Amino acid sequence: MPVTLRYPFTELEAPPEYRGLPHIDPKLCIGCGACVNACPPDAILRIDDYDRGTRKIVLDIGRCIRCARCEEVCPTGAIRLTNLFEAASPDRRDHIQVVELRLVRCKVCGNYTDFTERQVKKALQILPKEILEEEALEERVFICRNCRRKGTVDATINATKEVVL
């Protein structure tokens, strides 16, 4: 009886618990960058472009060591290790997956902030409704860090002036 696997000429599936190629589901990814912080070999990159207002999450399978830390930290379950394994390719660009997401534009100064629109939606889903009213939330959320800080400082200065006078 021949023992040899007929592999390249037949289809073969890895076992269900095999940690194979990672894949980002672009419909679920919110671009939070948790996987970027967790990845030990820096296979996942976060590239923010404040001129065009996009954030790129770039996954390079050729750098990935299949440790599944990204799957562990992903809050939405977007990145998963599939049980596919056939990644051989003569071109390194075949190993790249890019998910490009829109950043939030600040309502006050018009610059792009450092969080995506999807991140805001996810945060609003988690936030309990009774903490803040809906309108106050909408006002505060879509403002960049600088404008928010400036608003707080201005409000404090005005308040102290009122007290002094």
Next chain:
Amino acid sequence: MSAKPKLRSVWVFHLNTGACNGCDIEILDILTPFYDAERLGVKLVGSPRHAHAMLVTGPLTRQCYYGAKKAIKAMPPKPRIIVVIGTCACSGGIFYNGYPIYRRSESGREGCEYPRRGGIIELIEDLRDEGEYVGPVIYIPGCPPRPEEILYGIAQLLGLVEKKLEGEHYTEEVGFELPEAPINERIRLTLREKLRHVVGYFDRDKILEDFMELVKKAEESEKPKEELKKLIDEYNAKIRDVRISFCMRLLENEYWRVRDALSAGKEFVYWV
């Protein structure tokens, strides 16, 4: 006659440039009778002077750099194929920013360029700059790659199979889904994190899904606490797995702790 001569039997030389030996063991594996790369004509030879292709593993340390360069130069001038095996040789892998790893001066270590730099490509580019001919390069990532994966790469080199992977680029146009869970999202994330400590990342989603279904059923009834206890007892009796039963009991306690605190408006610690 086709322009590209078809490769028939490739003689390979195995070169380790500082790998952890994982990839080397997988290379050994494809020569065993079970995988048997020799039926594709692959033969491991003892000297680079006899080799058509070089199987390279490892992230290319500075110590190995000159030896590897000599070995590639010693190969016959054509076809000089490089088969890059493992994540380390493809791009540096986990060792990518280690001090002993050779990098060309222009490929930075902390940059945001992609495809990520590092590994044997640095040496190949050095050789090409010197005017040496280096033939086709085939990348087989994996840490370590399965023996099947290496076989697949070699079969691709021989023209037996086509590549399956394509670069992917998605923009906002693909649409966005925010899945709604049957329980409050805050509670769900708390339970998910708790479950990660107990069973790990792999099984937690499935267990949590089953638990949320039970909770959904229980919340519809008059007395949710008793109902949930009954449902979980039934579930445990059916599944007959001590580990899952333990997880279900833990989730039940945790769920009522968080939910009672939330509905009473009290402060509580999310996960301990």
